[in-house]
Amino acid sequence: MKTILISDSAALGIMEVRPEPAWRVRLTGLRNKDLLAPDYGAMHVAAFLKASGRRIHVANLIADVHDSAALFTEPNTKPDELSGSGIAKHESAHASRRYLFDTLADIDPDVILVTLSTYNLALYTRSLLGEIKTACPGATLVTGGIYSTMHPEEILADGHADVVIRGEGELTASELLDRLAGGRDLDGLKGVSYRQGAQAYHNARRSPIANLDALPHPYTVSDEFNISTRFNILSELLPEGDWIPGAGFLTSRGCPEGCSFCLDPAINGRRARFHSPAYVREVLEFCADRFSGGAGAFFFGDAAFTLNKKRLARMLETLKGLPYTYQIQTRADYLDTPTIERLAANGFTNVAIGAETFNEDILRTVVRKRLEVRDVLKAARAVSRAGMKPILTFIIGLPGETRESVMRTLEILRENGLYDATFFPLVVFKGTALFDEFKARVTPEEMENLRLNPSSEEFISVSDEFPRAQELMDFTEQVNTELLSSRPTALP
Template sequence: MRILLIDPPFKRFTGFANFYFPIGLSYVGAILEKAGHHVAILDVDAIKQTTGLDFSDEYNKLELYKQGINNDTHPVWQEIEKILSEWCPDLVGITAMTPKIGSVIKTAQLVKKVNPNCPVVVGGPHATLQPELTMKCSAIDVVVKGEAENVIAKLVAALQSKNDLSTIQGISYRLSNRVIHNQPAELLADLDQVPFPGRHLLMNPENYSSENMGVIMTSRGCPYNCSYCCHLWGRKVHNRSINNIINEIKLVIEKFGTTQFEFKDDSFTADRQRIMNLCDTLMNENIKINWGCSTRVNLLDEQLARKMKLAGCNVIKLGIETGSQRILDKTDKGITFAQVRQTAKLLNRLGIFWSGYFMFGLPTETEEDMQKTYRFMKEINPYYAGLGVYNPFPKTKLFDEAVALGLLYPEVELDHFFKTNPKDYFFKDPDKRVLNMSKEKFEEISKMMSRQFHRHNTKLINLLRRGWARRLVYKRSPAVFYADIKKVLQWV
């Protein structure tokens, strides 16, 4: 079969920079190619480059996304329709995340407009967590829930031969105007058996830098239970072997000349000894790369951080969330401010570029809680400080609490995602995000914090720290240096 896998547009509307390649679709593409199908991956945001890095006006830019999904004449939809008409897929797969579910629906409808008989399969986080809602879109024929690698080849074979779908675990599908939800599929027992992501299947490969191709997942799952987060893979962590990871790194270096990698695990250092072994292997095999990762303040110590730096780690991303003890308790994150301070001092002393990520606007948050977050950011002084308004996601503890408080709808209809700014999804009244604050006060504090975080990030010392962390990348790939200079000039 000719199979087109699509990551629908989102950043094309907002102008925000598009980083990396769609790794989930690339895993699916590799599985399908191995099964003998002709596969291509369309990352719509990569058709034309966007470079915006300033998130201080994120809400208004997301309004452009809302306008775009309601504008049938927008150029992006014409591009997709043209590709569908020329490529003539026998089946289309679409990845769905909640912030861009409207774009997913629009893309599915375009597929049916071009070819009403082409099956549309949707997977990803939103489809997994809300299969009933996703299947309300009549243009979607099948939803894949959870890991697709165990499911997709069997599903495509059944669709190709028009066989019964009732025995395929991990899917929801339409039968005689009814939606059938099959039993969940088991998680993959051995990640080493999964082919490496099919980066070679990407359309418009010239629009990806060598760094874009450097995304690698060395594990799946997270052992923690934060109240704002939902785990597709559960709380058990499944690891790839060190040898399997190293082989993928070598392949990406060989094919794309990548020198800056990004390990996208939820909590990269959850298994300390495993990461020590990975670092030892990188050094023993003289693999000279730089890499970044995301982890937690309670999962780093000096010996580990030093070894990571020696093995090429030049960026560490940490979720701090808040400066308020009351709000920290609400997140169920399981960290302390003492651990945050200790880790911040450690990374500052070792000179490893690190980012701290914060959020505000939780259901019971107060003005004082938000002010504490700003003051705490200034105290620990991350080299980069990310700030975002809390986004409620179904199937999380905080979402259920907000429903109980009367702030959120427990369920919505599909048109909600076309009428509403992504930051306001599920809110009964977007002007009432928190219980104890007026819209005017919330907007005032929001603008103040966004300005101050942006000012912190664009200080000369922090820009120089970012550049210094990437000096070896610049030496090996001067084009990356010039691209970064261009981004910084737009950012500041």
């Protein structure tokens, strides 16, 4: 049975849809990461299938086609100017598209796996599934990922995908391929939705994987996903970056909290599971040996890296002697003084903290965070005193918040010398509590007009304070500009 996994489909969407403002010069660094960073969820699945003895061909729509840093180098300099790079040219998108369909024609696969995780371009990928099905009508077309987990009904109703994998894909994908190879039906296979003709079936959910250490790590499929090419290009373009290796490595899965803007409660059921420190060491040693060309920063993408203090202490011991500095994200209430001191003493440089708002009432009743503003400020100041950089993130447009309260948040940041912060407009998506609140107060027609872009399944959340989407976007840009312009010039 010939199986192919299509990698970089979301990146192809960036090239073909060209959503604003992704191709502006000011976003060159972020855009190049989005184009070249691998799909770590797909890597986890491919690693498990490989370890199980299955041969999977991986088609990397960007990394296999565009392998020169010169293509991604930005010649233009004005921040709001459109990119003049080679990768921005329509010919580059055409080359990736041609590679996709030429590869499908050459392999003539029996099974095609396509990740559909990203909400920002979900409608594009759903359309692409239709093109793939037309090119390979006899193949079983399978999709999975975060978006797929939350939207199996809509995907199957499109009539393109045959199977949707919901939740973690490693075990489900393996059992699915077993059944397809043996000509067996999918009745009772946990974690899948599938269609037979016009009828859709949604099997019982699969329980989350309890022993994460039993899974092979994603970098065991580095060759299949052309990680070296991605690494070399980003290493040349962003020598101080946190891109690879590790930009997508999670030392845990899940978070016990229930923030109203976050999908994690729906995906992981407010439960956290952990890799052992020894497993984490194994991954980092593998990357240090394989990718030695200047990769100095390793980013742990856990939702709350410092949640388990005992495990953290053991992990910090196992990291000694590795050629990395480390960047993390976590919650303020998981950062006490001993934890901060340990992080600073073991090569950690940046600590991202989701602050969301400094409006106490909204933080508690709307965001549903079980902490106070003083907790965030205390943690951020302590991180700074320890010699690390606290990076705070905020949301503008939360229900009940006003321009005045946002500007007060800005004042508090300045008063505390916290200038490494970014404000984002509130966008909502299915699976979050804030989406349910948003959907209840807008008409379907209004909702359609509030898509972040025409291919997005993220929606800009308007309110009495920001009745038009553009007002919210413009005010968010204004706040970010004011904070940046007020930053003392002596700060790094």
